[in-house]
Amino acid sequence: MGLITANLPQLLHGAAITLVLTVVSVALGMIVGAAVCGLQLSTSPIARGLGRGFVSVCRGLPLLVTILAIFYLPPAFGLNIDAWPAAILALTLNTGAYQAEIYRAGYMMIPPSQIEAARILRMDPWQIRVYVVAPQLLRLVLPSLTNAAVDIMKSSSLVSVIAITDLVRVSQQLVALTYRPVEIYASAALLYIVLTLMISGLGQLAERRLGMGFQR
């Protein structure tokens, strides 16, 4: 027990790094996801092909492979990339691809008649996107989005292999110092569960907030 309390500050620091990685990549992933979803729903076949290609490459590769490739490939071409940008980029691309699919599925669930109705009311395409599609989409995709956030939070553990001192990396360092893998890794696991509960709790809260005034 003393072992855990002694090392708790470091573990918490690692957990904070994990949380930062998650928040940043989910936020950036929203932009990427929305853009890719836009490509996929576009009327231009080239744009659609691009969108689909992006999604299938990013989802077809294991995240670990993406991380390693983004970190080790550019130096071979004379470009240096630091661990942090590489980690954020890999996580963003990964969750962005998943989010694109989530948004697309959500978009399909909005009755086309609503968009037609808005068009008849002479709203321009951007107004329709902002006032008609987006609010409904948010409500529809929120549960999946929460899952995606939990997923990328757990997956962010993989950036420990490129020496980001996230929760896993910190645990590894502590194990090397203390030779107590069970206690340290179990505490890390517990912290991950806490983070999981936090994110899904937040998602549920947001769902309830957004649910007000909405009828499904």
Place this chain on the structure above:
Amino acid sequence: MPADLLLLSAYMPRLLEGVAITAEVCVIAITAGMILGFVVALLRRIRFPPVRWLVVGYVEVLRGTPLLIQLFLLYYGGPAFGITLDAVPAGIIGLLLYTSAQFSEIVRASFTAVPAGQIEAARLLGLSRLQAFWHVQFRQVALLTIPPSANQAISILKDSSVLSVITVPEITFETGRMVNETFSVTAPYLFLALSYWAMVIVLSAGARRLESSIPR
């Protein structure tokens, strides 16, 4: 580039060995994990509180923490409990337990998808409780789990790359070793990406075959 290709052909036997290990580990972990997942989902239907809490805890811990931490606990923490495993068996067991938790959720969802009325009808038509369970409920659950399990299997295949971190000599590990030994980067990563891509294609084709055999 030609030098890269020469190196690649020199390392090809080891890389192919890595692909074989990935395939082997995945086949065992997915098959056994699905069976265990079914058992877990069935146990979860037992309302007796101690059993219930145990099963829920098992599923939630395995689903709320990264695979990487689970592997560390098993591989490095195991010896503290007298469980000393080589990397490959540790990897298989870790991946299998992880799969079982994911899969049990699919099975649980499938159980709720079979309307209770169909079971009531079966009981009223004279089928015994066991017959109603087996012929009406279980068969439908089994069919319903096929499409989502296909996706799950593909995602487990990708997750198996994480086993490289505990030195299981699968394809990601062998690729990393080649990169370290040769400083050739592009060709090995390209090969790595292509091998996952090929394995995903094979799995999806198999899944489609299976899905098309579902009566409807």
Place this chain on the structure above:
Amino acid sequence: MSPALKKIGDGAAVLQLRDLRKRFGDQTVLDGIDLDVGQSECVCIIGPSGSGKSTLLRCMAFLERYDDGVVYIHGKSLGYSFVDGKRIADRDVQVDHTRRGLGMVFQQFNLWSHMTALGNITTPLRLARGMARAEAEEIGRKMLAKVGLADRADVYPARLSGGQQQRVAIGRALAMKPTIMLFDEPTSALDPERVGEVLDVMRQLAADGMTMVVATHEMGFASEVSDRLIFMDEGKIVEQGAPKTVLRTPETARLQQFLGTWRARQADLFIQ
């Protein structure tokens, strides 16, 4: 209809309810129901939503345990036995044995989605009656012909219309040679133009002398086919009698109001 086959109330009732009571939590859903259904009698139950019609039928089939009272099927109490005045829950096998003669058709059809129309009918014959496949299939095809679906034997439920599914469900129940058939709003989940084909099958069944209890919103069917109409409200039988009498001269304010709303809705439909 062949009146010759209809012998209402001759001999003992085949289905009897005595002071049947059922609560969900602190809500009383069945508040002391007494009912005798005679051989070949067709009883229709009407009443507002939530009045307890489904619960009553489900208790008759022991899909729902009841809190008090008795359900007798052919004189045998269903679900509970009485030893020295004490109520003891029956075991599964006993329950199955007592309700052998009972067939039920549900609002949601409840066909088994992973079996063809024919498979839905043959499976219980083979599993519960231990019939050989050939014999079961022969009966199955006969039943499908009876409900007008001889050409749909190998089709899965998802490919059948609601009306067709419900007819298969009726055929499936009939294949077990029930002596009493319970129907819980069998046409409520159907498109209006599909209602008729199901009601036709039921009409024929009544004409053939099947004992039937039907919860329904189809007033036309109720008044034309039933031998007795029951109006339920808040877990009680409020009025009962010959359908024409009950519908034309309702005695209670509750039934008058119910019929008033029904007529208003019909008028609305007509105007549309």
